[in-house]
Amino acid sequence: xxxxxxxxxxxxxxxxxxxxxxxxxxxxxxxxxxxxxxxxxxxxxxxxxxxxxxxxxxxxxxxxxxxxxxxxxxxxxxxxxxxxxxxxxxxxxxxxxxxxxxxxxxxxxxxxxxxxxxxxxxxxxxxxxxxxxxxxxxxxxxxxxxxxxxxxxxxxxxxxxxxxxxxxxxxxxxxxxxxxxxxxxxxxxxxxxxxxxxxxxxxxxxxxxxxxxxxxxxxxxxxxxxxxxxxxxxxxxxxxxxxxxxxxxxxxxxxxxxxxxxxxxxxxxxxxxxxxxxxxxxxxxxxxxxxxxxxxxxxxxxxxxxxxxxxxxxxxxxxxxxxxxxxxxxxxxxxxxxxxxxxxxxxxxxxxxxxxxxxxxxxxxxxx
Amino acid sequence: xxxxxxxxxxxxxxxxxxxxxxxxxxxxxxxxxxxxxxxxxxxxxxxxxxxxxxxxxxxxxxxxxxxxxxxxxxxxxxxxxxxxxxxxxxxxxxxxxxxxxxxxxxxxxxxxxxxxxxxxxxxxxxxxxxxxxxxxxxxxxxxxxxxxxxxxxxxxxxxxxxxxxxxxxxxxxxxxxxxxxxxxxxxxxxxxxxxxxxxxxxxxxxxxxxxxxxxxxxxxxxxxxxxxxxxxxxxxxxxxxxxxxxxxxxxxxxxxxxxxxxxxxxxxxxxxxxxxxxxxxxxxxxxxxxxxxxxxxxxxxxxxxxxxxxxxxxxxxxxxxxxxxxxxxxxxxxxxxxxxxxxxxxxxxxxxxxxxxxxxxxxxxxxx
Numbered sequence: 001x002x003x004x005x006x007x008x009x010x011x012x013x014x015x016x017x018x019x020x021x022x023x024x025x026x027x028x029x030x031x032x033x034x035x036x037x038x039x040x041x042x043x044x045x046x047x048x049x050x051x052x053x054x055x056x057x058x059x060x061x062x063x064x065x066x067x068x069x070x071x072x073x074x075x076x077x078x079x080x081x082x083x084x085x086x087x088x089x090x091x092x093x094x095x096x097x098x099x100x101x102x103x104x105x106x107x108x109x110x111x112x113x114x115x116x117x118x119x120x121x122x123x124x125x126x127x128x129x130x131x132x133x134x135x136x137x138x139x140x141x142x143x144x145x146x147x148x149x150x151x152x153x154x155x156x157x158x159x160x161x162x163x164x165x166x167x168x169x170x171x172x173x174x175x176x177x178x179x180x181x182x183x184x185x186x187x188x189x190x191x192x193x194x195x196x197x198x199x200x201x202x203x204x205x206x207x208x209x210x211x212x213x214x215x216x217x218x219x220x221x222x223x224x225x226x227x228x229x230x231x232x233x234x235x236x237x238x239x240x241x242x243x244x245x246x247x248x249x250x251x252x253x254x255x256x257x258x259x260x261x262x263x264x265x266x267x268x269x270x271x272x273x274x275x276x277x278x279x280x281x282x283x284x285x286x287x288x289x290x291x292x293x294x295x296x297x298x299x300x301x302x303x304x305x306x307x308x309x310x311x312x313x314x315x316x317x318x319x320x321x322x323x324x325x326x327x328x329x330x331x332x333x334x335x336x337x338x339x340x341x342x343x344x345x346x347x348x349x350x351x352x353x354x355x356x357x358x359x360x361x362x363x364x365x366x367x368x
Numbered sequence: 369x370x371x372x373x374x375x376x377x378x379x380x381x382x383x384x385x386x387x388x389x390x391x392x393x394x395x396x397x398x399x400x401x402x403x404x405x406x407x408x409x410x411x412x413x414x415x416x417x418x419x420x421x422x423x424x425x426x427x428x429x430x431x432x433x434x435x436x437x438x439x440x441x442x443x444x445x446x447x448x449x450x451x452x453x454x455x456x457x458x459x460x461x462x463x464x465x466x467x468x469x470x471x472x473x474x475x476x477x478x479x480x481x482x483x484x485x486x487x488x489x490x491x492x493x494x495x496x497x498x499x500x501x502x503x504x505x506x507x508x509x510x511x512x513x514x515x516x517x518x519x520x521x522x523x524x525x526x527x528x529x530x531x532x533x534x535x536x537x538x539x540x541x542x543x544x545x546x547x548x549x550x551x552x553x554x555x556x557x558x559x560x561x562x563x564x565x566x567x568x569x570x571x572x573x574x575x576x577x578x579x580x581x582x583x584x585x586x587x588x589x590x591x592x593x594x595x596x597x598x599x600x601x602x603x604x605x606x607x608x609x610x611x612x613x614x615x616x617x618x619x620x621x622x623x624x625x626x627x628x629x630x631x632x633x634x635x636x637x638x639x640x641x642x643x644x645x646x647x648x649x650x651x652x653x654x655x656x657x658x659x660x661x662x663x664x665x666x667x668x669x670x671x672x673x674x675x676x677x678x679x680x681x682x683x684x685x686x687x688x689x690x691x692x693x694x695x696x697x698x699x700x701x702x703x704x705x706x707x708x709x710x711x712x713x714x715x716x717x718x719x720x721x722x723x724x725x726x727x728x729x730x731x732x733x734x735x736x
Contacts, residue, residue: 020571021568021569023537023556023557040537040555040557040662041556041662042661043662044554077451078449078451080536081447082443082449082450082453082454082465084536097450099451101451145524148523151523152519155512155519156513160565160566161541161542161570162539162540162570169391173530186408186411188391188408189408197528198526199595200383200388201380201383201595202529203388203389293409294408294410
């Protein structure tokens with residue numbers, strides 16, 4: 001739909017456009033300056049900032065300052081509630097609602113140097129926190145107990161706690177740790193792997209599994225040390241692990257190193273999936289790739305202000321990598337009776353190569 | 369709108385109706401059995417559970433099993449995205465969308481004994497964690513550093529981390545701690561008080577303020593130890609505080625004890641606000657009540673699966689307390705140059721009284 005304006009009300013896109021978050025609406029005209037209609041905080045002021053109590057005031061305000069009331073407006077309909085969208089439609093007397101959600105996500109997927117530096121900085125801190133993991137572990141711990149100590153270190157290193165995701169099935173708290181067969185538990189949420197969690201209100205991730213010698217622990221805690229995030233997973237064995245864990249982990253490394261070497265701007269996302277799948281098949285590990293009971297048919301995704309941005313590295317993707325994108329590649333296997341193995345790195349896409357930003361040791365770590 | 373069915377897709381209401389969460393839809397007919405259409409996890413099975421890949425399959429499935437396709441359906445339009453609502457409308461060929469959000473919230477506001485016991489249990493653990501606060505403090509700490517140690521204890525005591533809220537302006541991470549003049553900072557979010565936060569992506573709560581002798585610290589960390597939550601705030605002085613802090617805190621105690629004594633089922637929510645306001649005015653503390661720059665015109669709210677449930681204790685509320693409701697009452701003052709003081713307790717409403725469930729010491733605590 002060809003539109004005269006769009007209205008932005010999601011926190012993530014408000015931050016992306018202005019550098020801050022408020023309760024209200026950004027009205028972006030196709031041409032001309034944007035206006036910020038702010039309900040809260042009352043203290044926010046500045047050029048183009050107009051305090052309102054409710055969206056129904058917007059048309060009168062526009063008339064007063066001599067601006068046209070746009071008839072065709074795009075909203076963030078993938079995130080805005082139906083109630084709020086319909087209320088805005090009535091308030092602005094809009095005959096039709098169009099969608100700006102996916103276009104904004106596509107534009108946001110190519111980052112500025114400022115944003116890419118946030119991702120690099122976040123990854124550097126992320127690596128420092130992961131370096132502490134062996135010293136945070138002690139024998140007899142559960143996955144949850146170790147996660148709590150990692151969470152504390154994350155916060156002490158500047159993690160703001162929450163991290164943002166897109167979509168209605170992305171609940172999570174600070175990341176995911178999967179020990180032993182909890183890695184096989186299917187979750188309702190749209191993450192690569194699952195886990196049972198510790199509450200029926202958040203069935204994902206660590207579930208209180210004792211960290212038992214001979215099993216593995218996959219650590220996929222958030223890299224939210226800057227507004228633009230990185231994503232990194234690493235696997236540890238508890239004391240020792242069966243040969244198959246090392247073998248499958250090595251296949252994950254082979255996949256990610258193959259993809260690293262062959263990928264640059266212009267490569268199609270589907271191609272990344274197919275390269276990964278080929279190596280999985282050569283090693284006859286299909287039943288374990290990206291889950292067992294419930295398998296995720298993707299091998300990576302964009303990262304930025306949200307943890308799950310475009311492009312998505314799936315077999316049917318039509319997207320092509322562009323310079324300035326940031327993507328996480330995460331080939332993982334779930335081995336029954338052992339746990340998850342594999343790796344996840346974040347990369348920045350350049351004209352001629354991928355730049356790896358998550359630099360923690362990639363081999364299986366050992367917790368003793 | 370008189371409807372033939374409603375569709376529930378929010379996690380909170382799925383849990384409320386079934387005891388678990390899934391990616392999919394509960395179709396509740398006005399009469400007859402409900403059906404669960406489940407996308408994820410694939411492993412979920414049982415009576416009335418039907419696996420689907422997409423909502424467009426629902427009409428054919430209903431025809432196959434001999435059920436009518438409802439033409440008038442209520443959706444949770446206050447939480448469901450516009451895109452998803454319109455997709456469901458098209459998939460089910462619904463001429464009209466009605467709203468079930470507010471009715472469900474109203475029904476949920478009166479709890480079962482099972483739910484009330486969860487709130488009592490959560491409050492007991494919440495109290496135990498608050499008892500640790502003086503021992504977690506040391507001189508020279510910032511609000512964030514102390515909060516991190518409290519977060520760790522919360523998690524060790526079973527907090528699931530995230531807590532659920534209703535509405536589009538309720539971002540938060542594990543609770544709020546406000547030290548000194550950070551309590552005056554207006555926030556975009558719909559909480560009683562504000563605070564600047566440590567990231568522009570989450571402008572709320574602790575901002576790294578040094579805990580300085582002569583100032584106060586208000587602790588309002590989550591009581592999410594059970595799916596149904598409690599809500600409790602307590603105030604600490606750092607070593608000592610000016611007389612006005614003690615005086616204003618005592619007014620908060622006077623308010624909450626007056627409300628405690630006069631409240632039971634049948635009392636109107638507006639009446640609670642007016643009682644509180646009267647005491648505030650008698651003490652000439654209006655400019656500091658519930659904020660300074662930005663004042664919240666309410667003195668409490670329902671709690672349960674979400675932290676902000678109906679009823680809301682505002683001057684214009686038309687709601688009346690009912691037996692089985694759980695409400696938080698939180699008279700608070702923000703004192704420039706000192707910080708926030710006051711208290712918040714959670715109560716269960718009975719026919720003849722309020723039952724207080726948050727039992728940590730109410731006087732100003734001292735951190736030394």
